[in-house]
Amino acid sequence: MxxxxxxxxxxxxxxxxxxxxxxxxxxKRGVAMYVQMAVDFLKQ
Structure with a gap:
């Protein structure tokens, strides 16, 4: 959305x-948000 x-x-x-x-x-902001979510997930 x-x-x-x-x-x-x-x-x-x-x-x-x-x-x-x-x-x-x-x-650009949306891509940054999804990248940050992926990074946070991978750090768990």
Whole structure:
């Protein structure tokens, strides 16, 4: 769901809707979050 909703950029439609758009500026933060989760998991 990262990047799926940002009314300022017109990203308000759900996935599979013909007007769906993604806020690509947030993808870097999303990738960083998932990498950190993987690192934390592997440290256990």
């Amino acid at each position: 990262i990047g799926a909703y940002n009314p300022e950029k017109g990203c308000t439609y759900p996935q599979h809707h013909e007007c769906y758009q993604i806020d690509e500026s947030i993808l």
